[in-house]
Amino acid sequence: xxxxxxxxxxxxxxxxxxxxxxxxxxxxxxxxxxxxxxxxxxxxxxxxxxxxxxxxxxxxxxxxxxxxxxxxxxx
Amino acid sequence: xxxxxxxxxxxxxxxxxxxxxxxxxxxxxxxxxxxxxxxxxxxxxxxxxxxxxxxxxxxxxxxxxxxxxxxxxxxxxxxxxxxxxxxxxxxxxxxxxxxxxxxxxxxxxxxxxxxxxxxxxxxxxxxxxxxxxxxxxxxxxxxxxxxxxxxxxxxxxxxxxxxxxxxxxxxxxxxxxxxxxxxxxxxxxxxxxxxxxxxxxxxxxxxxxxxxxxxxxxxxxxxxxxxxxxxxxxxxxxxxxxxxxxxxxxxxxxxxxxxxxxxxxxxxxxxxxxxxxxxxxxxxxxxxxxxxxxxxxxxxxxxxxxxxxxxxxxxxxxxxxxxxxxxxxxxxxxxxxxxxxxxxxxxxxxxxxxxxxxxxxxxxxxxxxxxxxxxxxxx
Ligand SMILES: Cc1ncc(COP(=O)(O)O)c(C=O)c1O
Numbered sequence: 001x002x003x004x005x006x007x008x009x010x011x012x013x014x015x016x017x018x019x020x021x022x023x024x025x026x027x028x029x030x031x032x033x034x035x036x037x038x039x040x041x042x043x044x045x046x047x048x049x050x051x052x053x054x055x056x057x058x059x060x061x062x063x064x065x066x067x068x069x070x071x072x073x074x075x
Numbered sequence: 076x077x078x079x080x081x082x083x084x085x086x087x088x089x090x091x092x093x094x095x096x097x098x099x100x101x102x103x104x105x106x107x108x109x110x111x112x113x114x115x116x117x118x119x120x121x122x123x124x125x126x127x128x129x130x131x132x133x134x135x136x137x138x139x140x141x142x143x144x145x146x147x148x149x150x151x152x153x154x155x156x157x158x159x160x161x162x163x164x165x166x167x168x169x170x171x172x173x174x175x176x177x178x179x180x181x182x183x184x185x186x187x188x189x190x191x192x193x194x195x196x197x198x199x200x201x202x203x204x205x206x207x208x209x210x211x212x213x214x215x216x217x218x219x220x221x222x223x224x225x226x227x228x229x230x231x232x233x234x235x236x237x238x239x240x241x242x243x244x245x246x247x248x249x250x251x252x253x254x255x256x257x258x259x260x261x262x263x264x265x266x267x268x269x270x271x272x273x274x275x276x277x278x279x280x281x282x283x284x285x286x287x288x289x290x291x292x293x294x295x296x297x298x299x300x301x302x303x304x305x306x307x308x309x310x311x312x313x314x315x316x317x318x319x320x321x322x323x324x325x326x327x328x329x330x331x332x333x334x335x336x337x338x339x340x341x342x343x344x345x346x347x348x349x350x351x352x353x354x355x356x357x358x359x360x361x362x363x364x365x366x367x368x369x370x371x372x373x374x375x376x377x378x379x380x381x382x383x384x385x386x387x388x389x390x391x392x393x394x395x396x397x398x399x400x401x402x403x404x405x406x407x408x409x410x411x412x413x414x415x416x417x418x419x420x421x422x423x424x425x426x427x428x429x430x431x432x433x434x435x436x437x438x439x440x441x442x443x444x445x446x447x448x449x450x451x452x453x454x
Binding site: 015017022033068 | 107108109110111112115116119120122123126127137138139301302303304311313314315316
C-alpha cells in the first residue's frame with residue numbers, strides 16, 4: 001500500500017490549530033496535529049497534517065468556520 | 076457549617092472541578108503552546124475546551140476571542156486601560172465594585188473623563204440616565220451586571236441598545252452573574268465581557284477572562300512570550316496570543332472548564348430558578364423581622380442570590396462574628412470593596428451584613444440562617 005501524500009496547515013497560534021483540529025474532526029476529515037516540520041519555519045509549534053486529496057475539503061471547511069490559517073504546504 | 080459567602084467565592088465546588096484539576100496535575104502537567112509533544116497538545120486541548128464551554132455559556136461565536144486572565148479585576152484593567160485614551164469619556168454607575176472604580180480613578184488622573192450615573196437607593200439604574208450622560212467624547216460604558224452589595228440586576232440589554240445607537244462600547248463586569256444569570260453577548264450588545272471564574276462559574280480562584288468583540292482593538296496589559304512567532308520581538312496581533320503572554324493557569328482552566336460544563340449540564344434556567352427560590356425564602360424570613368433592615372428592591376426578578384441587611388444597634392462586624400462563632404454561619408460584613416455603592420444605598424461607612432448563596436445551598440441552610448438572625452436580632 002502506498003503511503004498517502006500529506007500536506008500541512010500552519011496557524012498563527014496553538015489555540016487556532018486546536019480549534020481547526022476540532023472542526024476538521026467533526027467534518028470527518030483525517031488529520032493529525034504534528035510538530036511543524038523544521039524546514040517550514042513557523043508561527044507556532046504545531047500544525048495540522050492532512051492527506052493531500054482532502055486539500056479542498058480542508059480549505060473550505062476551515063473557511064466556512066472562519067478559522068484563520070497562516071499557510072498551507074505540501075510535504 | 077453553613078457557607079453563605081458565595082459572592083466572595085463559591086464553595087463547595089462541584090466534584091467534577093476537583094477531578095479535572097487533579098487529572099491535569101497527575102496525567103498531563105505540561106505547558107501549552109511552547110512545545111509540540113503529545114502532553115503539550117493535551118494541555119492545549121484543555122485550554123481550548125474551556126474557551127469553548129465559556130463561548131457556549133455567553134453565546135460567543137469565536138472561542139479564540141476569549142482572553143484568559145487571573146480574575147475579573149485583571150480583565151477589567153485590560154479592557155479599560157487598553158481602550159481608553161486621555162480626553163476620552165467613560166460612563167459608569169454609582170454601584171460599581173472597586174475593580175471598576177479604582178482603574179477609572181487612575182485613568183482620570185491620566186486625563187480620561189469619568190461620569191458616574193447615580194442608581195436609586197435600591198441599586199437600580201434607569202437606562203435613560205445613561206443616555207442623558209453621553210457627551211461628544213464618550214467612548215465607553217462600564218457596568219456591573221449585578222451589584223455585589225445588594226444584588227440588584229442592571230438593565231444591560233437596554234444599555235447595550237443605547238451603546239449601539241450611540242456608537243459606544245459596552246463593557247460588562249459579570250462577576251456576580253456569570254453562570255448564575257443568563258448572559259448573551261449578542262442579544263445584550265456586549266462588546267467587552269469581563270468574568271471571573273471562581274464564583275458562579277464554579278472554577279477555582281485565579282481564573283477569569285475577557286471576551287473582546289471582533290473589530291475592537293485594545294492595547295495589551297502585558298507583553299511577553301506566547302510560544303507563537305518566536306522569531307519576532309514584537310507582540311503578535313492575533314488573538315488570543317496578543318493578550319495572553321506568559322504561561323497560563325492551566326490547572327485552574329481545567330477546573331474552570333469543568334465548572335462551566337457543570338453549569339451548562341445543570342441548566343442555567345434551573346440554577347437561576349433554584350437560587351431565586353432560595354433568595355425569596357431568605358427575603359421572606361428577614362424582611363418581617365423587627366429591628367432588621369433589608370436593603371435593595373426586594374424584587375426577586377431583579378436580584379441575584381445575595382441579600383444585604385443590618386440589625387438595629389449592632390455593627391455588621393458584631394453580627395458577622397456572632398453568626399460565625401455561635402451558629403457557624405459564614406458571611407461577609409462591611410463595605411464589600413464598593414464604597415460608592417454603599418453611599419448610594421445609604422450604608423456608608425458602616426456597611427452591611429451580606430449573605431450570598433449558591434446552587435449548592437439548601438432550604439434547610441436558609442431556614443437555619445433565618446433562625447440565627449432572628450435570635451441575634453431579638454437579644
Ligand atoms: C461586581 C464585582 N466586580 C469585581 C469583583 C472582583 O472579582 P475578582 O476578585 O475575582 O477579580 C467582584 C468580586 O469580588 C464583584 O462582585
